[in-house]
Amino acid sequence: MALIEAGHLFSQHSLNTYLRCKRRFWLKYIAQQPWPMPEQENLSEYQAHLARGRTFHQWVARALLGVDADLLGQAAAACGDEALLAWWLAFGRFDLSIVPEGLREVELPLIVPLGEYRLYARYDLVAFSPSGEAVIVDWKTLERLPSWRVMRERVQTRVYLYVLASAGHIVTGGAPLDPSRLEMIYWFAPFEEMFRIPYSRREFQAHRQALLRLVEEIAASPPEAFVPTENPRECAFCNYRSLCGRQEAPRDPSLNWLDEEIDFALDLDEAIEMTY
Amino acid sequence: MAPFDDLAQELTPEQRRVVSFAREGGASLLVRGLPGTGKTTALVRRLAAMVSEGRRPYEILVLVPQRAPGDRFERALSVLQAPTRGGAEIVTFYSLSRRGVALFWPLVAAQAGFAHPEREPVFLTLETAQYYMWRIVEPLIREQGYFNDLAIPRGRLLSQLIDNLNKSALVGFDHTDIYARLRGAWVGAQDRLHRFWQAQDCATRFRAFCLEHNLLDFSLTTEVYCRYLLANLVYRRYVQARYRHLIVDNLEENVPVAQDFIAWMLTWCQSAVLALDERGGHRIFLGADAEGALEVGQRCQETLSLSRLLKPTEHLLAFVDAVNANIGARAAPAAPQGEAHRATVVSGGGETRYWISMLRWVAEQVAALVAQGTAPGEIALIAPYVSDVMRFAVEEELARYDIPVHLLRPATPLRDDPIVRGLLILLCLAHPHWALEFGGEPYALSEEDVALALKVALAGLDPLRARYLALEAWRGEGLLPLADSAPARLWERVGFQVREPYETLRSWLETYRQGPPEPLDILLSRLFGDLLSRPGFGFYQQPEAARAYGRLVESTRKFREAVMSDGEDPTRVAREYVQLVLRGVASAEYLLDWPRPPRPDAVILGPAYAYITRDMRSEYQFWLDLGSDGWLNRPNQPLTHPYVLSRRWPIGRPWRDVEEEEARRETLARVLTGLAARCNRGLYLAFSELGLDGAEQRGRLQMAIVTVLARIKRYA
Ligand code: SF4
Numbered sequence: 006m007a008l009i010e011a012g013h014l015f016s017q018h019s020l021n022t023y024l025r026c027k028r029r030f031w032l033k034y035i036a037q038q039p040w041p042m043p044e045q046e047n048l049s050e051y052q053a054h055l056a057r058g059r060t061f062h063q064w065v066a067r068a069l070l071g072v073d074a075d076l077l078g079q080a081a082a083a084c085g086d087e088a089l090l091a092w093w094l095a096f097g098r099f100d101l102s103i104v105p106e107g108l109r110e111v112e113l114p115l116i117v118p119l120g121e122y123r124l125y126a127r128y129d130l131v132a133f134s135p136s137g138e139a140v141i142v143d144w145k146t147l148e149r150l151p152s153w154r155v156m157r158e159r160v161q162t163r164v165y166l167y168v169l170a171s172a173g174h175i176v177t178g179g180a181p182l183d184p185s186r187l188e189m190i191y192w193f194a195p196f197e198e199m200f201r202i203p204y205s206r207r208e209f210q211a212h213r214q215a216l217l218r219l220v221e222e223i224a225a226s227p228p229e230a231f232v233p234t235e236n237p238r239e240c241a242f243c244n245y246r247s248l249c250g251r252q253e254a255p256r257d258p259s260l261n262w263l264d265e266e267i268d269f270a271l272d273l274d275e276a277i278e279m280t281y
Numbered sequence: 282m283a284p285f286d287d288l289a290q291e292l293t294p295e296q297r298r299v300v301s302f303a304r305e306g307g308a309s310l311l312v313r314g315l316p317g318t319g320k321t322t323a324l325v326r327r328l329a330a331m332v333s334e335g336r337r338p339y340e341i342l343v344l345v346p347q348r349a350p351g352d353r354f355e356r357a358l359s360v361l362q363a364p365t366r367g368g369a370e371i372v373t374f375y376s377l378s379r380r381g382v383a384l385f386w387p388l389v390a391a392q393a394g395f396a397h398p399e400r401e402p403v404f405l406t407l408e409t410a411q412y413y414m415w416r417i418v419e420p421l422i423r424e425q426g427y428f429n430d431l432a433i434p435r436g437r438l439l440s441q442l443i444d445n446l447n448k449s450a451l452v453g454f455d456h457t458d459i460y461a462r463l464r465g466a467w468v469g470a471q472d473r474l475h476r477f478w479q480a481q482d483c484a485t486r487f488r489a490f491c492l493e494h495n496l497l498d499f500s501l502t503t504e505v506y507c508r509y510l511l512a513n514l515v516y517r518r519y520v521q522a523r524y525r526h527l528i529v530d531n532l533e534e535n536v537p538v539a540q541d542f543i544a545w546m547l548t549w550c551q552s553a554v555l556a557l558d559e560r561g562g563h564r565i566f567l568g569a570d571a572e573g574a575l576e577v578g579q580r581c582q583e584t585l586s587l588s589r590l591l592k593p594t595e596h597l598l599a600f601v602d603a604v605n606a607n608i609g610a611r612a613a614p615a616a617p618q619g620e621a622h623r624a625t626v627v628s629g630g631g632e633t634r635y636w637i638s639m640l641r642w643v644a645e646q647v648a649a650l651v652a653q654g655t656a657p658g659e660i661a662l663i664a665p666y667v668s669d670v671m672r673f674a675v676e677e678e679l680a681r682y683d684i685p686v687h688l689l690r691p692a693t694p695l696r697d698d699p700i701v702r703g704l705l706i707l708l709c710l711a712h713p714h715w716a717l718e719f720g721g722e723p724y725a726l727s728e729e730d731v732a733l734a735l736k737v738a739l740a741g742l743d744p745l746r747a748r749y750l751a752l753e754a755w756r757g758e759g760l761l762p763l764a765d766s767a768p769a770r771l772w773e774r775v776g777f778q779v780r781e782p783y784e785t786l787r788s789w790l791e792t793y794r795q796g797p798p799e800p801l802d803i804l805l806s807r808l809f810g811d812l813l814s815r816p817g818f819g820f821y822q823q824p825e826a827a828r829a830y831g832r833l834v835e836s837t838r839k840f841r842e843a844v845m846s847d848g849e850d851p852t853r854v855a856r857e858y859v860q861l862v863l864r865g866v867a868s869a870e871y872l873l874d875w876p877r878p879p880r881p882d883a884v885i886l887g888p889a890y891a892y893i894t895r896d897m898r899s900e901y902q903f904w905l906d907l908g909s910d911g912w913l914n915r916p917n918q919p920l921t922h923p924y925v926l927s928r929r930w931p932i933g934r935p936w937r938d939v940e941e942e943e944a945r946r947e948t949l950a951r952v953l954t955g956l957a958a959r960c961n962r963g964l965y966l967a968f969s970e971l972g973l974d975g976a977e978q979r980g981r982l983q984m985a986i987v988t989v990l991a992r993i994k995r996y997a
Binding site for chain 2 (some may be wrong): 012013014036038039040041042043048049052060063066067070071072073076077079080082083084085112116118123174175176244247248252
């Protein structure tokens with residue numbers, strides 16, 4: 006039986022995980038295997054960082070949805086978390102006028118078909134101008150500032166731009182979007198730094214091919230193909246390391262899974278509910 | 282392919298009408314019919330059609346009463362070759378409420394009376410809500426004798442107190458009216474009124490506590506959403522800009538405030554199609570309001586009835602109509618066209634005296650059906666409730682024929698999982714000073730407890746050897762060092778390979794005890810990473826066991842997040858958690874814990890209620906234990922009342938035996954009709970003269986069935 010059935014939902018997280026370690030992809034996204042080993046030595050700090058990232062995203066979403074700025078300011082002032090407050094104040098200085106003023110969608114999930122499968126993206130903010138421009142803004146709370154080049158090559162960048170180019174017209178109700186009029190902005194709250202990444206028709210075509218090839222490769226893989234990564238440095242911050250026998254992996258702080266975990270937690274939150 | 286049947290099925294003309302029903306102009310349609318007449322399929326196809334048309338699927342809200350039916354909509358979307366918005370629109374009313382309150386919290390927090398509107402809210406799980414309720418109730422029991430004449434387990438006491446609050450929110454009455462409503466309906470002894478007052482007092486205190494600490498349990502989330510957020514202009518504009526089309530499945534299983542929301546949407550949305558199961562309303566214990574559903578449905582501009590049933594189902598329904606008439610239910614026949622004597626009904630009554638022989642007969646019949654080519658997954662064994670004894674007995678009987686069983690059941694309390702229990706005991710061993718108390722009585726660990734903890738933590742221990750090790754390793758406090766002092770034969774009997782892991786575990790716990798205390802989730806994760814997932818320990822290469830471990834870590838984390846204040850000593854919270862779970866409070870369900878879909882190679886075993894509310898269908902059904910009164914009785918809930926705490930029951934109107942009798946009959950009739958409507962071919966009826974407890978069984982349902990069967994026989 007195929008491990009991955011038609012209609013399977015891929016996301017930037019799952020694809021990125023696959024590219025970094027096939028086994029982790031299998032464990033986390035297919036087997037949904039809990040393995041409650043701490044990702045980092047200081048687990049409390051790690052969890053606090055996750056929680057702070059989620060709260061920050063929530064506050065920004067509220068601001069963009071039109072909740073009274075005074076009310077939000079009071080909450081930020083009372084939060085008692087300096088880092089969170091600093092991010093929030095930094096957000097206050099973010100120049101929103103650089104994104105189009107037309108339709109603005111906050112926390113927008115979009116799904117597009119990709120071959121027999123589906124690809125999912127969840128946008129912090131997408132702004133569309135009536136003339137066909139669209140800008141994605143993604144708020145980042147990473148502890149380290151990566152390079153522009155790294156961000157441009159990220160799976161997230163490709164997936165987000167590709168999904169928007171394919172399905173943005175569903176949101177606007179207008180004509181299909183021209184990829185060359187799309188842009189992705191990463192804004193790093195701790196550094197007040199912004200990376201702007203343009204898009205093009207050529208990249209759209211190339212990404213489509215590459216993403217399709219990738220999901221087809223994953224879907225066609227037999228169970229034994231989901232092997233541990235050859236780069237043991239990936240394992241140092243992976244919770245599966247005692248399952249894989251990789252406890253002694255060399256540590257490289259730039260290779261943690263934190264960013265993925267924050268986004269993953271945001272997605273999961275959507276799905277959690279209580280039966281009553 | 283089975284999961285996508287909804288998209289593959291040939292539609293009837295009525296179903297096609299549902300699919301093509303207008304998308305614009307405020308059009309609204311009510312679709313009615315018995316279960317199995319294709320309403321959900323029609324709704325799924327309508328959603329798929331709208332999405333395929335590219336009609337801004339972004340704006341379609343699909344409202345379902347619980348998550349399971351929502352999967353059919355999600356699955357259909359998953360195979361469409363059309364860009365769709367993410368699955369977020371297929372929601373329950375609670376998840377809509379919770380998301381709304383979380384996102385727009387600053388808009389309503391002060392108005393709703395929260396003491397710290399500037400702080401983020403904390404949403405409670407069932408576990409944490411029970412914990413806080415317990416903190417309120419426990420001193421009242423201890424110091425003021427609350428509920429002292431009530432002999433019900435703590436978990437059930439708490440769930441009824443919380444249930445009252447939930448009912449008030451879902452029905453939409455003020456939580457301070459619980460007492461007036463319960464008192465007004467009570468016709469029995471006066472001392473019960475006192476208990477109602479105490480229940481009210483607990484609800485009032487609990488609510489005040491939540492408001493003081495920014496805690497939102499299920500009831501308060503729902504109330505804040507309905508009373509404040511839906512009245513807020515910013516939010517109303519957001520909802521109106523966001524959703525333009527409405528699809529509602531199982532309207533009759535939804536709660537009054539959700540029905541109010543639907544009624545509001547009908548006044549402005551572009552299109553709405555609502556589906557209503559006739560004879561539904563099974564979730565009445567969870568606040569479902571079938572009459573209210575009909576009232577909302579009648580606001581639709583058009584109504585369409587779907588009536589096409591499979592012939593065998595129609596005959597089975599006619600059979601059930603006759604049974605229902607015999608027990609005195611008032612409902613009109615569900616299948617007037619059906620012929621009871623043509624129903625495929627096989628009775629095992631008369632021949633079976635003992636309960637176990639009834640199950641043996643059932644297993645024989647199941648095996649015969651499987652031998653004739655029916656897939657086990659197409660067979661359902663249904664009882665009023667499924668005890669562990671029944672489950673084991675059924676599994677054993679069917680194992681003779683190599684047929685596995687898939688059990689339908691709600692979330693298991695954490696402590697029922699031996700792995701979780703073992704880990705909790707291990708935590709007690711790490712904190713020997715804890716002095717646990719259950720119901721005011723000190724709780725001392727036993728050797729069995731310690732043996733279980735050692736068996737879970739160390740690899741290669743069977744219960745006998747774990748017991749032997751526990752005898753030597755534990756003298757009432759923490760684990761003892763055994764390297765030098767153990768009797769010579771200890772490791773011979775227990776196994777030398779256990780020696781080193783045991784010592785490592787013991788010294789790890791010892792080191793932990795000497796360091797600063799840690800929150801439980803962090804302690805458990807470290808213990809797992811440092812030791813238990815490594816060679817020689819219980820979770821080494823044990824992914825299935827790790828699922829239970831993961832469940833416990835998740836539960837402890839949520840508990841800490843909801844309960845621990847900044848700077849607080851984590852051991853107090855840890856102790857409270859362990860006490861709470863060992864006392865058997867249900868665990869909150871979360872994503873990874875959701876029941877997996879039944880396997881096609883396993884016979885389904887479950888309570889009637891779970892089978893119906895998950896909207897299952899089978900080729901053959903076996904109704905078990907028909908002589909049991911469990912079919913007719915409802916759970917004993919001395920502190921709450923599903924009928925009285927509803928919109929249908931005016932304050933002050935007494936609820937007498939005659940109402941109780943009638944409610945039971947009507948509920949049973951609804952259950953039987955709900956079951957028969959979900960059976961494609963044949964029904965097997967299983968009785969025994971003696972029940973599981975050896976007592977004579979002559980339940981009213983059994984009598985009615987026997988009478989109807991005799992009549993049919995004569996007719997045939
Ligand atoms: S420990 Fe290493 S090999 Fe194993 S799943 Fe994690 S990253 Fe992959």
